[in-house]
Amino acid sequence: MPGDEGPRRRRGEGVDLVHALLREEILDLVRAPGSPIDEIHLAQRLFMSRTPVRAAIVRLASEGLVTVLPNRSAIVSTVDLVNLRPFLEALTLMHRVTARLAAERRTEADLAAIRVCQARFTRARSVRDRAIADRELHAAIAGAGRNPYYTTLLCRLLDEERRLWCLHPSTVDPHPEGMSQHEALLAAITSRDIAQADHLAQAHTLHLRTALAQDLRRHPPF
Amino acid sequence: MPGDEGPRRRRGEGVDLVHALLREEILDLVRAPGSPIDEIHLAQRLFMSRTPVRAAIVRLASEGLVTVLPNRSAIVSTVDLVNLRPFLEALTLMHRVTARLAAERRTEADLAAIRVCQARFTRARSVRDRAIADRELHAAIAGAGRNPYYTTLLCRLLDEERRLWCLHPSTVDPHPEGMSQHEALLAAITSRDIAQADHLAQAHTLHLRTALAQDLRRHPPF
DNA sequence: TCCTTAGAGTATACATACAGTATTCTTGTT
DNA sequence: AACAAGAATACTGTATGTATACTCTAAGGA
Structure with a gap:
């Protein structure tokens, strides 16, 4: 999958890519607050493996934009x-x-x-x-x-x-x-x-x- | 290695374990500011794989306690x-x-x-x-x-x-x-x-x- | 003698396979 | 028909393999 498409990203920019994309989608409300984030689909969409996607989700979680539910999918943080x-x-x-x-x-x-x-x-x-x-x-x-x-x-x-x-x-x-x-x-x-x-x-x-x-x-x- | 020792951790608590340990060592200055963090040795020490160790490092980085150098080892944040x-x-x-x-x-x-x-x-x-x-x-x-x-x-x-x-x-x-x-x-x-x-x-x-x-x-x- | 550069070695970033848990669908019972 | 129990499915958490980028050392040239 990773080599299927994409201009062969340089090593190290994969996480930033996912992080920036998810961040924009969350802030623009393209992803509704409370909606789950599927690592697999996201990885397939960006032609990369789950590893950098997971790292980006961890970063977003510590920034408060997503909430990780243990053994469940991470969700976009709600606007409470x-x-x-x-x-x-x-x-x-x-x-x-x-x-x-x-x-x-x-x-x-x-x-x-x-x-x-x-x-x-x-x-x-x-x-x-x-x-x-x-x-x-x-x-x-x-x-x-x-x-x-x-x-x-x-x-x-x-x-x-x-x-x-x-x-x-x-x-x-x-x-x-x-x-x-x-x-x-x-x-x-x-x-x-x-x-x-x-x-x-x-x-x-x-x-x-x-x-x-x-x-x-x-x-x-x- | 992961099953060698340790009381068979429950799924999901590995990251928290590493995070808590690294945090204590950094705050107690057991790990000097600026010293590199070797994922492999840390993983072997805790009888787990590199994956949860990496996740914990990412969390600590977003909390400001460690600084990740791109394509290099992460280091303990310096006291500037x-x-x-x-x-x-x-x-x-x-x-x-x-x-x-x-x-x-x-x-x-x-x-x-x-x-x-x-x-x-x-x-x-x-x-x-x-x-x-x-x-x-x-x-x-x-x-x-x-x-x-x-x-x-x-x-x-x-x-x-x-x-x-x-x-x-x-x-x-x-x-x-x-x-x-x-x-x-x-x-x-x-x-x-x-x-x-x-x-x-x-x-x-x-x-x-x-x-x-x-x-x-x-x-x-x- | 000092600077540059090439190569070996090491550790990270990513890919992928496996295991375990939560959800869902199905089936049987009341 | 509604509910409960079990199986199947799907996705997360973890383990490990692989390739790339950086470091260190050493050799060659100025």
Whole structure:
């Protein structure tokens, strides 16, 4: 099977390939939360053996995107409503602390990288592209804060936020104030205004919180 | 080899076994930071095949305890001095936020569990046992805060702190104020005094910070 | 003497075979 | 007809073989 098709992958990139593919499919909700992941079919689809597929699943499990059931198939992690409160809580804190640190420590190179992401965000048209660009933008801001622990956690939370956005597209569909919020946040980081950056980061997640609540009221999940 | 010895492990617990063993050896500095991990020898030592060993290494890599070099052997993650500032920064924030939330949300059952950990901490005699008990205690406090994101990150940071303690034992060896600090923190959480819990959590890491600085001055790593 | 390079050796990344468990389908009984 | 027990099936966990990539050593050339 492995040699049947495919441009004879180089040794070592098989796991990354499966990991990236599964990750995208999970975040785009192509794979529904709770749906099982069949190692064999996935391996056959990618013309490789089960070994790298299993390794990728283990990695995704430690990132929280899949849940392994012992002696059963692994499933895509569910989007739990009881998890919503701690999620928004942690997202708010990480946005605030990374924005503060970015305002404090950013270099000119950081600002340039952030502006590239911002430009990419304004060009994004689909909900999915906006979600990806938004993640990259905030990851760049966190990177300017120079604390990999915060960056890692924020990226994980932004991944979960992407699934929420795909579940409730109306929270991001018009998104007119998203850009102006970003612009204001960038201005605060540029001028090293820590208090203002903190305030705007708080407002950013507050916006998400109210939009989600509105959406849940309009489209209750029951 | 697999059936040679060992009480015929049940299916599925092999990976957990290797993971737990490697984790302990890494945190106790039995395996030096930067030292390579030989899958084959480890598998032979535990009377199992390389497959579960590899799975455990992948898990440890995603937890940050080992670093996999592509097409090379995995190595124990190094304790980097340039990482010390973000580490202490994140540790302080996580201690503060988990203590605040614990003071806000703790139940009677939480208090009972925390007190069990505290009792275990006072009974601990060796540096290693104290480090383990300290981790369990703060994990219990974080658990009372009801935010798994904070709990996960704090536990990861406490693991790294354990390696620091083993590298610089003098920071914890006498440790007379550690217990009174814990007692005061527990009192604040019990009486739901959020501001006081925050303040004490901050003092807790400040103590670690100054002790580490003192120790680094006495025993410079060069 | 030092740098480059070729070859042997070793260990990882992947493939595949086997074993065990969970699920499902079938069959018999009430 | 509905339920239970057993068999068949399917997929996971583990073991092991194979090929590739890296390391180390040594030899040759500058």
